Amino acid sequence: MVLSLRKWLSRILFVVIFTLLLLIVTGSYRFLIDAIAPVHPYRTPKGDALKVFQSDPAAVEKGSLADRLRWFYWYGE
DSSP: OOOOHHHHHHHHHHHHHHHHHHHHHHHHHHHHHHHHSOOOTTSOOOTTOOOOOOSOGGGGGGSOHHHHHHHHHHHOO
16 A cells, blocks of 8 residues: 555645635624624613513413504514
């Protein structure tokens, strides 16, 4: 069995170049996603802004029939 050093070096070089290009492409993809992505909607508001939400969705089920129907049409539940 003959092992060709030139063939093994070319294979190793291919793997190294492929890995480097893969890292460059994935890094640039992550950078592009961070640049294009919208602002995180659940972050803490800044300044005088207040984030208002209903923390207990089960409380809606205790409401009147009209409230439950409105909830159904609004959220589809």
